[in-house]
Amino acid sequence: MRFAAALTGLLLLTPAAGQAQRAEAKLACRFTGTDFVYDCTLQLRRGGAPLKGAQLLVDADMPSMPGMHGVAPAQAAAGARPGEYRVTLDLEMTGEWAVRLRLDGPAREEL
Numbered sequence: 201m202r203f204a205a206a207l208t209g210l211l212l213l214t215p216a217a218g219q220a221q222r223a224e225a226k227l228a229c230r231f232t233g234t235d236f237v238y239d240c241t242l243q244l245r246r247g248g249a250p251l252k253g254a255q256l257l258v259d260a261d262m263p264s265m266p267g268m269h270g271v272a273p274a275q276a277a278a279g280a281r282p283g284e285y286r287v288t289l290d291l292e293m294t295g296e297w298a299v300r301l302r303l304d305g306p307a308r309e310e311l
Contacts, residue, residue, distance in 0.1 A: 203281040207223060208218040215251075218289045220245070220280070221247060222311075223244055223251055223254075223310050223311060224244070224246070224305060225242050225245075225301055226243040226254055227241075227299060228240065228241050229240050229289065230287075235290065236291040237286055237288065237289060237290050237291070238287070238289045238291070239266075239270055239286070240289055241283040241285070242256070242276060242284070242287070243283055244283045244307075249283075250281070250282040250283025250284075251306065251307055252282050252283055252305060252306070253305050254285070254307055255275070255305045256275070256278055256285050256287075256301060256302070256303055256304075257273040257275060257302040257304075258287045258289065258300070258301055258302075259271050259272065259274070259298065259300050259302075260289055260297045260299045260300070261297070261300070261302075262283070262293075262295055262296065262297055263296060264295065265284060267290070269293060269295075271289060271290065271291060271292070271297075273302070274288065277286070
């Protein structure tokens, strides 16, 4: 499936210039074998150090059709390493998706 390969790369989500103390996230998703379902791993860092203890909600939307094909927010679980979080995204269709991360806890921000 061509779409599965599109999400296996890494995305680096960073804050705007001049906001160096904001969190940074690296997102990697792997196709599960079920249509449009991906297991994703997030690496969160702030100031170069892993961001531990965050509560993290993850959702997705299609920029080409805002609000039409959104994914309900899913709570990410802590992963095996410091600053690592895991979440499953169940997308509705093929296409370009924008992933939004909402952090709470030691960091309150949106990426």
